[in-house]
Amino acid sequence: MGFKEIFGALPEASAQAPGRVNLLGEHTDYQEGYVLPTPLPHCTQVEAGRAEGRVEAYSENFKELRARPLTSPPQGDFLDYLLGVVWALREAGHGVPGARFYVRSQVPMGAGLSSSAALEVAALKALRLLYRLPLSDREVALLAQKAEVDYVGVRCGIMDQMAASLGEAGKALFLDTRTLAHENLPLPPGTRVAVLDLGLGRRLAEAGYNERRREAEEAARRLGVRALRDVADLCLVESLPSPLDRRARHIVGENLRVLRGVEALRRGDARAFGELMTQSHRSLAQDYEVSLPELDALVEEALKAGALGAKLTGAGFGGAVVALVEAPRYAAFQEALKARFPSLRTL
Missing domain, CATH: 3.30.230.10 (Ribosomal Protein S5; domain 2)
Known part of the structure; x- marks a missing residue:
C-alpha cells in the first residue's frame, strides 16, 4: 500500500x-x-x-x-x-x-x-x-x-x-x-543509547504535565523571575512552600545538569555524563514526582545490568527509560534486562 x-x-x-x-x-x-x-x-x-x-x-x-x-x-x-x-x-x-x-x-x-x-x-x-x-x-x-x-x-x-x-x-x-x-x-565515544519501553503508555500524562507546568510558573512568580532558568542559586528555592520548592529544585538543578553534561560531552567523559542522567531520574522521581514504580525499577535494573546512567525520558507518568551503555557491553545489557522484563522492547 x-x-x-x-x-x-x-x-x-x-x-x-x-x-x-x-x-x-x-x-x-x-x-x-x-x-x-x-x-x-x-x-x-x-x-x-x-x-x-x-x-x-x-x-x-x-x-x-x-x-x-x-x-x-x-x-x-x-x-x-x-x-x-x-x-x-x-x-x-x-x-x-x-x-x-x-x-x-x-x-x-x-x-x-x-x-x-x-x-x-x-x-x-x-x-x-x-x-x-x-x-x-x-x-x-x-x-x-x-x-x-x-x-x-x-x-x-x-x-x-x-x-x-x-x-x-x-x-x-x-x-x-x-x-x-x-x-x-x-555522544561519548564507544557508547550506545538504549531506549527501554515496557509499553506502559502514559497515565494521566496530560493532566499531570499541565499541573507541573502551573506549579513551575507559580514558583517563578513567587521568586520574582521571568522563568526558573533565571535562578542560579539552588538555595533560593528553599524559601518556597511545598511542593513548589521541590518543583523549582528539579528545574534549577536540571539546568545545571545539562550544562555539566555539555562539559562532559566536550571531554568525551561517558561516566560523568551517565551519572548526570541517573541524578536527573532521581530528581524527576523525588522532586518533580513524574515517575512510576515500574520506571524506577527499570532504571535500577538498567544500572545493575551495566548502564553508565539511566533515566525516564519525556514528560513522565509512563513512557520509556533511556540508558547510556558501553558499546561492547550492549548485547549482555539487553540480555540481562530481557530476562528481568520479558515484555521489554529495546529501541
Whole structure:
C-alpha cells in the first residue's frame, strides 16, 4: 500500500523526521531552560501531494483515511497534526491551498519519544518541498510547535520540534530554549543509547504535565523571575512552600545538569555524563514526582545490568527509560534486562 493506491496519483514530495529521546533537561523547556535531546534512528515518513481546500491523510499505522476542510476545528485524531501544520503555514502567510498525505511511522506512540513532533516536522518538510516554501529548519520547528500549541491544543515546549528538525544522528542537540541557540555535540565515544519501553503508555500524562507546568510558573512568580532558568542559586528555592520548592529544585538543578553534561560531552567523559542522567531520574522521581514504580525499577535494573546512567525520558507518568551503555557491553545489557522484563522492547 502506498500514496498511489490511496490517492490515485504519485506523490509530489516526501520527507522524514526522527523521534527523539531526551538525555538531560526534562521539564526545563517551558521555563526557558536548557535541553539535551538526541534523535532516534526511528523516523516518521510523509509523502505529500497537492489538494484544494482540504487536508486528506492516510495513516499506514492506523489503517485509516481521514479528510477535513481547512476550516475544520481539531477532532482529537491524527489528522489534527496535519491540519495543524497547514493551518500554521497559512497563519504565517504561506498560501498553502491544502494537501494530501500518506504517513508511515516507526516512532512508537505513547512512549514519550515525540511521535507527534516527528509527524509535524516531516509533514512541514514535505510541504516545503511541495510548495517551494522559503523555510529554514529552525522555522520548520517553530511552525510545528505553533501547530501543536495553537491548533491541536497541547502546551508543549520547543524541544521536540527542534530535535526532530535540527538533530543529527549520533549527536546530542544542546539547545537553549530561550534564545534557540543550538549545537550538535557528539555522544561519548564507544557508547550506545538504549531506549527501554515496557509499553506502559502514559497515565494521566496530560493532566499531570499541565499541573507541573502551573506549579513551575507559580514558583517563578513567587521568586520574582521571568522563568526558573533565571535562578542560579539552588538555595533560593528553599524559601518556597511545598511542593513548589521541590518543583523549582528539579528545574534549577536540571539546568545545571545539562550544562555539566555539555562539559562532559566536550571531554568525551561517558561516566560523568551517565551519572548526570541517573541524578536527573532521581530528581524527576523525588522532586518533580513524574515517575512510576515500574520506571524506577527499570532504571535500577538498567544500572545493575551495566548502564553508565539511566533515566525516564519525556514528560513522565509512563513512557520509556533511556540508558547510556558501553558499546561492547550492549548485547549482555539487553540480555540481562530481557530476562528481568520479558515484555521489554529495546529501541
